[in-house]
Amino acid sequence: MSGILSGVDYSILFPGAASVAGGGAGNILNILYGTGSTGGAASSVDPIQALTQAETNQTADIAQEAATPAVARDIAAFKSAVASAPDISSALANPAVLKVLLTANNLADQIPYPALAQKALLSDPNDPQSLANQLAVTNSNWQSAVQTYDFYNNGLAELQNPQVQSTLTNAYAEITWLNGLDQTTPGLSSALTFKQQASTITSADQILGNPIYRDVVTTALGIPEQIAFQDIGAQEQAITSQLDISRLQDPNFVNSLTDQYLLNKQQAASTASATPSLDALAVQAQGLLV
Numbered sequence: 001m002s003g004i005l006s007g008v009d010y011s012i013l014f015p016g017a018a019s020v021a022g023g024g025a026g027n028i029l030n031i032l033y034g035t036g037s038t039g040g041a042a043s044s045v046d047p048i049q050a051l052t053q054a055e056t057n058q059t060a061d062i063a064q065e066a067a068t069p070a071v072a073r074d075i076a077a078f079k080s081a082v083a084s085a086p087d088i089s090s091a092l093a094n095p096a097v098l099k100v101l102l103t104a105n106n107l108a109d110q111i112p113y114p115a116l117a118q119k120a121l122l123s124d125p126n127d128p129q130s131l132a133n134q135l136a137v138t139n140s141n142w143q144s145a146v147q148t149y150d151f152y153n154n155g156l157a158e159l160q161n162p163q164v165q166s167t168l169t170n171a172y173a174e175i176t177w178l179n180g181l182d183q184t185t186p187g188l189s190s191a192l193t194f195k196q197q198a199s200t201i202t203s204a205d206q207i208l209g210n211p212i213y214r215d216v217v218t219t220a221l222g223i224p225e226q227i228a229f230q231d232i233g234a235q236e237q238a239i240t241s242q243l244d245i246s247r248l249q250d251p252n253f254v255n256s257l258t259d260q261y262l263l264n265k266q267q268a269a270s271t272a273s274a275t276p277s278l279d280a281l282a283v284q285a286q287g288l289l290v
Contacts (some may be wrong), residue, residue: 187265
């Protein structure tokens with residue numbers, strides 16, 4: 001790959017990115033292990049074309065997702081649980097409520113931790129030491145959710161508000177749809193979300209505090225995941241030394257950034273699928289010894 005796609009030279013935008021996306025590592029693995037040149041199913045889908053198609057069909061596809069039996073059941077269970085709850089604490093203790101509420105607010109990975117989620121969501125948004133505000137250091141979605149609903153002051157009435165319920169259930173269907181996109185194109189949901197929200201990003205802290213922004217930016221720029229183990233100042237420097245954040249106001253630059261992200265994601269998925277597991281290598285070795 002030359003590093004040029006749709007008229008954009010990514011090797012200029014992101015020094016070294018072209019070599020990452022060019023398949024060098026995958027080719028070495030193919031030679032060593034004879035795994036073939038395709039690198040797995042992930043490489044069979046054009047990620048840039050998939051992103052364009054997702055943007056074009058988004059409204060219709062989300063409506064279709066909301067009508068699927070699984071999503072419709074989750075939404076019905078959410079509304080029923082809210083209607084029967086005597087107070088906000090009881091509502092947030094209900095798995096059906098947490099599933100929709102957390103997923104709709106990009107906190108689905110916290111569903112396995114209901115006690116933590118309940119405590120965080122009941123935090124006082126005006127208390128700098130509240131759990132939600134402490135958790136916001138690594139995931140700003142907690143702070144955003146608490147500020148949006150303010151269950152601490154509004155209680156159950158907030159969840160019973162028909163407009164709030166409509167917003168939540170629509171967001172739940174959208175996130176469920178987005179998650180499905182990643183099954184065929186790695187990173188597609190994050191790329192789509194990032195493109196829609198990039199113009200709101202004004203600092204490195206915003207990038208570091210949002211899992212989606214962090215993943216898109218660091219993957220596109222080839223910044224290693226290990227920066228998470230460094231102090232916050234070093235992490236900020238790793239971002240700002242390679243990214244002029246003001247350029248996120250430029251749609252063309254954002255397009256280039258998300259395209260490079262998808263290409264790097266696809267390369268990583270292809271390399272992973274082409275690399276034999278330890279069990280597979282053990283079986284191969286045993287076969288050679290027989």
